[in-house]
Structures are given as structure tokens and as C-alpha cells.
Amino acid sequence: MTVTIRHMLAEDIPRVGAVMVAAFNNLFRRHGYPEPFPSPAAGTSIAQGYARLEPNECFTALQEGQIVGSGFIHLRGDTAGIGPITVDPSAQAQGAGRALMQAVIEAGGGCPSLRLVQDAFNVVSFPLYSSLGFEVRGTISSLVGRNIRGDVSEDVEIREWQAEYIEHLAALDTRLTGIGREQDLRFFHAQPPHIAALVQGQLAGYLCFLRTEAGTFFGPAAATQPSVLRALILSAAEREQGKALRMRFPTRHATLLRELLAVGFRVETLQTYMVRGAWQTPDGAELLALFPEAL
Numbered sequence: 001m002t003v004t005i006r007h008m009l010a011e012d013i014p015r016v017g018a019v020m021v022a023a024f025n026n027l028f029r030r031h032g033y034p035e036p037f038p039s040p041a042a043g044t045s046i047a048q049g050y051a052r053l054e055p056n057e058c059f060t061a062l063q064e065g066q067i068v069g070s071g072f073i074h075l076r077g078d079t080a081g082i083g084p085i086t087v088d089p090s091a092q093a094q095g096a097g098r099a100l101m102q103a104v105i106e107a108g109g110g111c112p113s114l115r116l117v118q119d120a121f122n123v124v125s126f127p128l129y130s131s132l133g134f135e136v137r138g139t140i141s142s143l144v145g146r147n148i149r150g151d152v153s154e155d156v157e158i159r160e161w162q163a164e165y166i167e168h169l170a171a172l173d174t175r176l177t178g179i180g181r182e183q184d185l186r187f188f189h190a191q192p193p194h195i196a197a198l199v200q201g202q203l204a205g206y207l208c209f210l211r212t213e214a215g216t217f218f219g220p221a222a223a224t225q226p227s228v229l230r231a232l233i234l235s236a237a238e239r240e241q242g243k244a245l246r247m248r249f250p251t252r253h254a255t256l257l258r259e260l261l262a263v264g265f266r267v268e269t270l271q272t273y274m275v276r277g278a279w280q281t282p283d284g285a286e287l288l289a290l291f292p293e294a295l
């Protein structure tokens with residue numbers, strides 16, 4: 001059956017959201033994991049959010065005039081994040097996923113580094129992305145926790161960041177991770193809380209909170225050292241006592257991973273970080289974002 005791809009229209013959003021939720025819930029259920037989306041409204045609000053922020057970077061897949069999937073890319077200077085890419089379970093394995101990926105790759109044509117996060121248990125998306133030139137650049141532990149407490153080093157001062165920090169934090173972030181996302185820091189600034197770390201009076205890191213119906217997601221975050229990221233995470237956990245906490249943690253920070261497991265975080269799933277094009281391992285330590293996806 002022929003698949004056509006077009007820019008997402010406002011009227012597509014309810015169906016796009018429903019397909020997103022159905023695709024992920026079906027995937028996780030089939031692999032014995034809890035469904036990640038508690039309600040269809042979450043999919044709609046993701047599609048709505050991206051349509052508002054990046055209307056030219058949202059795509060819809062149609063078969064016989066019916067919406068069967070969607071794909072999103074988030075262009076940030078020399079890097080871009082891709083996702084979510086979803087196809088309705090009833091329309092999978094018929095070429096829609098590949099067509100969506102080709103559309104987002106084309107939209108990111110001028111961008112030297114395209115990035116995405118893939119669930120390691122998904123043996124459909126992994127070969128699909130590999131065949132399109134994405135290469136594994138790391139393993140992500142999807143960490144969850146609740147009522148986490150741990151001592152924070154006195155050498156690190158944590159405070160809510162002010163508007164005047166944004167430019168400095170964005171510059172620090174680009175130096176550490178290579179990603180230019182001042183626009184995202186401004187987005188998170190508009191919906192507190194968000195925290196910054198200072199070491200000897202100098203900005204040394206930041207962490208954004210994304211409060212969702214599935215809990216509070218920590219990230220994006222970046223810090224000059226794992227110990228600074230640790231202080232940011234534990235301080236954020238202290239502020240979100242009683243809530244489910246989630247984050248995408250790059251597993252290469254092995255010592256910090258051990259420390260987070262020791263204070264009660266658990267690994268829910270493993271994910272693969274895949275990059276098409278330029279890549280340099282970030283300096284310092286970072287958490288990947290869920291919004292915008294995969295950066």
C-alpha cells in the first residue's frame with residue numbers, strides 16, 4: 001500500500017496523538033513492560049507542543065487517506081534530535097516508518113549530526129535506523145525512582161536559575177554537549193522549577209524539570225563533572241518527593257550510575273543512543289532530554 005508523507009496539519013493532531021500512544025503502549029505491552037502512556041491525552045499534547053514550537057519539523061504519514069503515523073525532527077544548529085517516530089500497530093511493517101524517517105532526514109539535510117534514542121528491546125527500529133546510517137554512540141539507562149534522598153556535596157551550590165542565567169547556561173551547555181538549545185532553556189524557564197549549580201561562584205551546570213502525568217522527567221541537564229550532575233539530580237529529587245522521577249542517563253558515567261542505584265533509582269529499560277553524522281563524546285556529564293526528544 002502506498003504511503004504518503006506531508007507536513008502535519010492542525011487537524012491531524014488528535015489522530016497523530018492517538019497513534020503515538022497506541023504504538024508505544026502496544027510495543028511496551030508486547031515486551032512485558034508497563035505501558036508508558038497513561039492516557040491518549042499525552043500523545044495529543046506532545047504533537048500539539050511540537051506543532052506550536054516547530055511547525056515545519058512535524059510530519060504525518062497517510063495510507064489511503066488515513067493517518068497511520070507521524071515523525072518529528074528538532075533542529076538545533078549543528079545538531080538535531082529525531083522523534084518520536086510512530087506507526088499505528090495495524091499499519092506497521094508496510095514501509096510507513098521508513099518513509100517517515102526519510103522525510104525527517106531530508107528535513108535535517110543541512111544538519112551535520114542527527115540523533116535519536118531507541119528502545120534497545122525494539123528489534124524493528126534498531127535495524128531500520130541502522131540501515132539509514134545511524135550508528136550506536138552509547139547506552140542510556142532509563143532510570144526511575146521515588147522518594148529518593150542522598151547527601152549533596154557542600155562544594156556545589158544549587159539554586160533556581162534566573163532569566164539572566166540563560167545565556168550563560170546555554171553557552172556552558174554548548175561547550176559541554178555541542179548542542180545549541182538556548183530556545184529550549186527559555187522554554188523551560190517559562191515553566192519552573194529549573195535549577196543551576198554553582199561551584200566557587202561559577203555556573204557549573206543546570207537541570208530542567210518536565211512534569212508529566214507519568215511523573216517528573218529530569219533533563220535536559222549538563223554539568224562540568226559527574227559530581228555536579230549528582231548534586232543537581234539529588235537536589236531535584238528532594239524537590240519532587242512523592243512523585244515518580246524519570247531520566248535518560250548515559251551509562252558511560254559508571255560511577256555516578258552506581259551512586260544513583262545506591263540511593264534507590266532503578267533501571268526501567270535500556271536504550272540506545274544513535275547518531276547519523278558528526279559525533280563527539282560530550283565533556284562533563286549530561287542527561288538526555290525527552291523534550292525536545294533525543295538531545
Ligand SMILES: CC(C)(COP(=O)(O)OP(=O)(O)OC[C@H]1O[C@@H](n2cnc3c(N)ncnc32)[C@H](O)[C@@H]1OP(=O)(O)O)[C@@H](O)C(=O)NCCC(=O)NCCS
Pocket residue numbers: 023024027083084085086087088091092093094095096097098099117118119122123124125127128
Ligand atoms: C519503529 C516503527 C516506527 C517502524 O515503523 P514500520 O512502519 O513498522 O517500519 P517499516 O515497515 O517502514 O520498516 C521496518 C524495516 O525494518 C526491517 N526489520 C523489521 N524487523 C527486523 C529485524 N528483526 N531485523 C532486521 N530488519 C528488520 C523491515 O524489513 C523493514 O525494512 P525494509 O524497509 O528494508 O523493508 C514502528 O514499528 C513503531 O511505531 N513502533 C512502536 C514505536 C517505536 O518504537 N517507535 C520508534 C521510537 S525510537
